[in-house]
Amino acid sequence: MAKKKMAPPPRKLSPDSSADSKLTLKELLGADVIGKLKAQADELKASEAAARERKRLAEEEKRKAEQKRLDNDFEHLLNNSSSDWRKFK
Numbered sequence: 001m002a003k004k005k006m007a008p009p010p011r012k013l014s015p016d017s018s019a020d021s022k023l024t025l026k027e028l029l030g031a032d033v034i035g036k037l038k039a040q041a042d043e044l045k046a047s048e049a050a051a052r053e054r055k056r057l058a059e060e061e062k063r064k065a066e067q068k069r070l071d072n073d074f075e076h077l078l079n080n081s082s083s084d085w086r087k088f089k
Contacts, residue, residue: 026034070076 029037
């Protein structure tokens with residue numbers, strides 16, 4: 001039979017380690033590290049926004065090219081035009 005491994009007993013906290021647990025991450029990190037992280041986050045947001053804008057422009061150009069192709073297609077124009085020619089007199 002396989003033996004089950006027992007988990008080690010939980011460690012008791014010393015009085016000075018409880019003071020460390022009350023510190024926040026912002027207090028533990030230096031101001032320069034926080035500044036670098038914020039700059040990196042801003043740079044990432046800007047690059048994502050630029051990528052979304054490029055994608056939107058590419059889709060718009062693709063849509064315009066398709067519309068131009070359809071405008072030159074006589075069959076498409078004939079099928080999608082109004083059959084009431086009296087209003088164009």
